[in-house]
Amino acid sequence: MAFYEVYAHPALVRYRTSVCTKATLFLVVVLCLTYIAPLLVAYRSQGFWIKRKTYEEQPVVRFQYQTLLVAATSLRGDYVAWSTFPHLNNMLGANLRIPAVSVREEDRNQDGKLDLLTFQLQLPLQPDEQVYSVQLLLTFSYQLFVSVIDGSSPFASAYDLNNIMRSYQERNLTTVLSCPTPVWTVGRAAGSPFELNAEIRYPLEVIRYPLTMNESETFAWIQYVGVLLIFLWVFERIQRFVFQNQVIRTVPIPVGKPHLS
Template sequence: MSQFQIPAFLNVLVGNDLKGFWVKRSTYEEQPVVRFQYQTLIIAVTSTSGDYVAWSTFPNFNNMQGAHLRIPSVSVREEDQNQDGKLDRLKFRLDLPLRPEEQVYSIQLLLTFSYKLFRMSTVVMQTLAFVQHSSSVPGSQLFIIGDLRLQQRIPLPHRGLHTVYNVSVIDGASPFASTYDLANIIGSYQDRNLTTVLSCPNPVWTVGRPAGSPFQINAEVRYPIEVISYRPGFWEMIKNAWIQYVSVLLIFLWVFNRIQTFVFQNQVLPTLPIPLKPHYS
């Protein structure tokens, strides 16, 4: 049995189209205000048996590493390419010193950022970018470039201040090793409704490290314009509903007028004249 289908223009009235009569979610574009927070954590696997070296900007983490600690050279530059007052990208370089017998097979790198939105609701939060790459062949350099993209599980409100995630991604004051475990950090971070992720990282792994030279990481993190999902306010919902209502109403008025004209001109229905009673003053 064929199923009866509601015409597309009627869907607007009953709310069965893609958006419905009442718009419950909408989007807008905004370039976020992003700043690197100069917080870094790196772990490099230096042998096939699982030996590693590590370093971070958190003293408590470094104190736990003992002989595994390697203090690198780090250089950072943030750029505003289009001169609009908002930074567009981060250029990050890290030179990790190694012993002659050490080779790098795997890298895990964590960078933290301050992330702000202002156009609709004001969002102030701290986020991270996580880089992970491994190879069966030891390398001398990792080059990576990608976009720091916003991920939303729920739409933002159309106004107000949102600071629930304006807390440090890593508690640098904690003396416990579990605080700096990457599985715990990433797991807790992914429980949030608003996060950032390094999208399309396109890593380039270079082999052939000369003896005595450090392992080098070159990363370029771009801060692109985002499409933000939000819940419209009352007046915006009313405006969109009114536009849909009026547009459909005009169509129905035109159709009903044509039907009425056709019925009377062609005498589709039988009619009887009803004499009017005289009115006496």
């Protein structure tokens, strides 16, 4: 006659022992390793208690077509200047020198966000005039626009570079032109303009922000629980092997069956 299984259920077996035994000591060691070891592992991973996080984002950058140029020349330590701000240009008087400017922005990876600005400027000079140094200020927006130059102000202090940079550094959000590699080429022909060519790339920005206490605690719990589940699985099987095979002497008692006390 053939037999087949009609019903199955797990059998529960309790393993008993007194307090001062090897089984009790083994249980205490297992509990400590199960719940304390994951805490140490998560903490030593350098990612347990995080106070700051970072993420990368391609910013939406737009050139605002606001420019301020100051060039020191060789004529009696004088200078020439130009800007896109009419109030400032009116105050420059004879020092005003209007250049030819060409600007082009490109989206090279076709992701809908601009990646590169090509800026070209030709400053007309007198035949005996040379440029010794240049200060160039260009303004950009990062979707959230806060202007650092008050173009409607009739006062010269609003266009002072020291005041502009101080106001910029006091903002919560700032950007820095990194890895500039200027190349100054001499030997300009008489009557030729001073040329300034610049390429400014808009790379991925690394944004750092502090975590609140709740966010830090939540992330710490995630790290701890992720390691704890592995330790629970491992030590559960270790305990089952030790007690089922009586590696450490205990009294097994099947639940639901009579037993001798």
